[in-house]
Amino acid sequence: MNEDKSSPIQVIDRMAALLDALAEQDGGTSLKFLAADTGLHPSTAFRILASLIQHGFVARDETGLYLLGPHLLQLAAKVRVGLDVRAVARPEMEWLRDQVGETVNLTVRQGDEMVYVERVTPNRMMRVEQLIGSRAPLHVTAVGKLMLGEAGAAATRDYAKRTRLPAYTANTHHDIKALLEDIGASTARGYALDDEEAELGVGCIGALVRDASGAAVAGLSVSAPMERRQMEWVTLVQEAARRISGRLGFAE
Amino acid sequence: MNEDKSSPIQVIDRMAALLDALAEQDGGTSLKFLAADTGLHPSTAFRILASLIQHGFVARDETGLYLLGPHLLQLAAKVRVGLDVRAVARPEMEWLRDQVGETVNLTVRQGDEMVYVERVTPNRMMRVEQLIGSRAPLHVTAVGKLMLGEAGAAATRDYAKRTRLPAYTANTHHDIKALLEDIGASTARGYALDDEEAELGVGCIGALVRDASGAAVAGLSVSAPMERRQMEWVTLVQEAARRISGRLGFAE
DNA sequence: GATTACGTTTCATAATGTGAAACATGAACG
DNA sequence: CGTTCATGTTTCACATTATGAAACGTAATC
Numbered sequence: 379m380n381e382d383k384s385s386p387i388q389v390i391d392r393m394a395a396l397l398d399a400l401a402e403q404d405g406g407t408s409l410k411f412l413a414a415d416t417g418l419h420p421s422t423a424f425r426i427l428a429s430l431i432q433h434g435f436v437a438r439d440e441t442g443l444y445l446l447g448p449h450l451l452q453l454a455a456k457v458r459v460g461l462d463v464r465a466v467a468r469p470e471m472e473w474l475r476d477q478v479g480e481t482v483n484l485t486v487r488q489g490d491e492m493v494y495v496e497r498v499t500p501n502r503m504m505r506v507e508q509l510i511g512s513r514a515p516l517h518v519t520a521v522g523k524l525m526l527g528e529a530g531a532a533a534t535r536d537y538a539k540r541t542r543l544p545a546y547t548a549n550t551h552h553d554i555k556a557l558l559e560d561i562g563a564s565t566a567r568g569y570a571l572d573d574e575e576a577e578l579g580v581g582c583i584g585a586l587v588r589d590a591s592g593a594a595v596a597g598l599s600v601s602a603p604m605e606r607r608q609m610e611w612v613t614l615v616q617e618a619a620r621r622i623s624g625r626l627g628f629a630e
Numbered sequence: 631m632n633e634d635k636s637s638p639i640q641v642i643d644r645m646a647a648l649l650d651a652l653a654e655q656d657g658g659t660s661l662k663f664l665a666a667d668t669g670l671h672p673s674t675a676f677r678i679l680a681s682l683i684q685h686g687f688v689a690r691d692e693t694g695l696y697l698l699g700p701h702l703l704q705l706a707a708k709v710r711v712g713l714d715v716r717a718v719a720r721p722e723m724e725w726l727r728d729q730v731g732e733t734v735n736l737t738v739r740q741g742d743e744m745v746y747v748e749r750v751t752p753n754r755m756m757r758v759e760q761l762i763g764s765r766a767p768l769h770v771t772a773v774g775k776l777m778l779g780e781a782g783a784a785a786t787r788d789y790a791k792r793t794r795l796p797a798y799t800a801n802t803h804h805d806i807k808a809l810l811e812d813i814g815a816s817t818a819r820g821y822a823l824d825d826e827e828a829e830l831g832v833g834c835i836g837a838l839v840r841d842a843s844g845a846a847v848a849g850l851s852v853s854a855p856m857e858r859r860q861m862e863w864v865t866l867v868q869e870a871a872r873r874i875s876g877r878l879g880f881a882e
Numbered sequence: 883g884a885t886t887a888c889g890t891t892t893c894a895t896a897a898t899g900t901g902a903a904a905c906a907t908g909a910a911c912g
Numbered sequence: 913c914g915t916t917c918a919t920g921t922t923t924c925a926c927a928t929t930a931t932g933a934a935a936c937g938t939a940a941t942c
Binding site for chain 1: 637638639641642643645646649652653655656657658659660662663666677678680681682684685687695697698699700702703704705706707708709738739740741742745788792847848
């Protein structure tokens with residue numbers, strides 16, 4: 379096989395060659411052809427293909443010929459960044475900012491953290507402000523708790539074990555039971571609160587943004603000094619999140 | 631890791647788990663998270679990801695976070711059968727049949743053979759007729775020779791070595807040099823002939839059908855008893871192939 | 883400057899993937 | 913209908929690869 383472009387794992391090279399060989403064909407392809415095209419022994423090609431079939435990367439038609447499989451479509455759908463969530467969100471964020479007079483943030487989940495990707499701020503001197511690109515652990519942010527709710531209790535326990543739920547303030551959930559309870563209640567009511575859990579003096583109200591598939595793709599939140607935060611804003615945050623989701627194709 | 635659904639090749643299982651973990655995230659994902667999520671040792675995950683990066687299945691953003699890569703989109707595009715070439719081709723095949731009064735075939739390449747996937751026949755008692763689903767080796771068909779031309783001389787030599795160019799009639803190319811010469815000439819002029827190479831008494835004129843990417847996705851040919859075949863039909867076959875290609879998005 | 887965390891590389895070795903050979907199955911042929 | 917052939921599938925001894933512990937590199941944090 380083409381050794382001059384081998385990578386650290388030979389099996390991955392072989393797999394890639396097989397998938398590329400399949401991609402070059404219209405319709406099904408025989409084992410014999412794939413082995414010949416990739417220079418692999420037929421029994422080797424057979425086993426690699428069997429594994430790929432099991433994971434959906436390859437399929438066999440009714441005559442036993444090999445084809446590229448459906449899981450590639452599923453993964454490719456995830457590759458698509460699609461339309462920029464920020465651009466879609468920004469008008470609604472500005473509307474929400476004008477309604478409440480406080481900072482509005484858009485975040486996306488990256489691993490164990492929410493990352494601030496967009497922000498609109500009010501024209502007032504004392505305001506909460508996060509730097510674009512900065513991050514916060516899931517469990518200390520309103521929308522991060524909602525993301526954990528999306529992932530489920532088991533994944534949340536894994537998260538807690540992995541991160542050990544570091545405390546940012548005295549109000550941060552350090553106990554998995556309390557965290558799960560907060561998450562459950564927040565998920566049920568469709569919004570979450572950050573009661574000085576990330577930073578003393580700062581409170582947030584957050585809701586999830588969903589795409590056409592229903593997946594939670596971003597978090598929308600209002601951040602304000604605690605003494606200025608108003609629960610009346612909840613419906614406004616939810617309305618803005620609903621509008622953004624609608625623009626992304628989400629249909630309730 | 632999840633041993634109860636392991637497949638014949640452990641590395642493929644591990645790779646699939648990593649790709650699925652990436653698919654579950656919005657935005658980039660850290661090595662640490664991926665290793666934890668899949669239960670792999672970080673150095674193992676690192677090497678598998680390095681191989682996937684080299685093949686385009688994974689990419690890294692400017693901060694080093696891992697993302698699903700562009701090659702998945704490329705492969706997914708191939709998964710898509712897209713619109714049925716047969717349905718698109720049929721009206722033009724009927725037009726061509728009406729022009730020339732002989733059988734018109736549509737074939738697709740499957741490995742070392744052309745497979746007959748659509749056929750329209752004239753209303754005459756003596757006519758050439760291939761069964762849908764039947765196959766013929768590339769080198770004995772007009773459009774098969776054009777497909778070999780698309781693949782190049784090296785691939786054609788590999789094909790010749792693999793199949794040993796079995797003779798179907800005395801007119802079949804049994805010599806690689808003669809075959810390459812015929813292929814070169816055919817490719818240059820944009821159509822190919824089958825001069826009783828597949829079956830005595832039968833002659834064909836064929837041209838390639840291309841899709842939006844320019845790839846040859848099918849072959850279109852007129853088959854007739856040799857004494858009825860007319861070289862005037864060449865431009866009609868090319869015109870029909872051009873029209874079908876246009877419907878598939880091909881722009882010359 | 884010291885410490886920490888994450889990513890990357892090294893290297894001995896255990897475990898996996900390999901491929902030759904055997905077997906299974908179906909199609910083709912006489 | 914029996915034989916032959918081709919392709920696909922399975923087995924198994926073992927060579928080679930992939931692994932993971934440990935070390936190293938780098939950048940961020942305190």
